[in-house]
Amino acid sequence: MDKQQLGAFLRSRRERLKPEDVGLSAGPRRRTAGLRREEVAVLAHISTEYYIRLEQGRAPRPSAEVLAGISGALRLTGAESDHLHVLAGTAPSRNGRHRRDVRPSILALLERLPRTAGFVTSATFEVLACNDLAAALMEDFRELAPQERNLARRAFLDPRPELYGVSDATEFRHHVVMQLRSTLARYPADPAVAGLVDELREGSAEFARLWERHDVQAAAMLTKTFRHPVVGEITVDCDSLALTDSDQHLVLYSAPPGSRDAEALALLDVLGAQTFTS
CATH class of the missing domain: 3.30.450.180 (Beta-Lactamase)
Structure with a gap:
């Protein structure tokens, strides 16, 4: 699990979304780019505290169910969802070196x-x-x-x-x-x-x-x-x-x-x- 890269990726995906993208009202006092952390947490059905810790790189490895909820909340594409699982350490990773030999x-x-x-x-x-x-x-x-x-x-x-x-x-x-x-x-x-x-x-x-x-x-x-x-x-x-x-x-x-x-x-x-x- 790459906690720092996971947190940075979540933050970048959250900041690109607009409230109306997920059916929320922007409201007159919104000052942050994208969604608020608590809004993502509600949409993902997890606690706000846990989501904040994920973005800050302080949370333990999330379960597949939590990642699925976050993927849906952030409207991730298939490729982005796969990348999220790789960063979280819940997908198979290649621990060696990339191959340069062609069969x-x-x-x-x-x-x-x-x-x-x-x-x-x-x-x-x-x-x-x-x-x-x-x-x-x-x-x-x-x-x-x-x-x-x-x-x-x-x-x-x-x-x-x-x-x-x-x-x-x-x-x-x-x-x-x-x-x-x-x-x-x-x-x-x-x-x-x-x-x-x-x-x-x-x-x-x-x-x-x-x-x-x-x-x-x-x-x-x-x-x-x-x-x-x-x-x-x-x-x-x-x-x-x-x-x-x-x-x-x-x-x-x-x-x-x-x-x-x-x-x-x-x-x-x-x-x-x-x-x-x-």
Whole structure:
């Protein structure tokens, strides 16, 4: 149970709600942001004193029933409720280190994908593997050192983000922060995870600002547009498949058959990454 992070998360979710969101009247004398602690306690059917102690990081581990009541009172989403259980220590956690090895069947699948750019990311956004089309569309991550393959570092610490030519940089940064918060909760003992978060908080004011929001659910990224130096603008469908056994993601970029974007991907597939990296 991470009492301090649990308290901070509860406080952030409480402060974002308006009284009318839960059927309460704001009243003329309300001076605090969001709901009052006693209002959350009433809605969750627990004592005000206990809820206050939870926010202050002084309460013992809450039961599953208490967490369910709090989730309902704070109108948490499914992802937020799961995160609440992880922080409270009532959900399975991964006490070791996040995995960076990609199983052979996934590596083979990457090479068999027809006209689809594919790559695998770790729980900390390191690109662990990619196929030739992904290398041609973005960059050949296979030639880079592990630290340089990390998409989170690129999103927040690279002084030249325009080099990577993506249209959704702002949305992706939000996604990175939310996912890293969940990753840190799952791997509290992994120094690589904590070290990355500390590095980003110290090196990027934007990351530090977004981190303090305690958001944990990112909107799905359905499309992405690349501005490629050779074939021009390409808009692709973006699908991210969770590899639950290794806590990794298989990310696939494709385009509708017959579209101009599909033709551009096909051209990249023929020319290969070497044309653009030599």
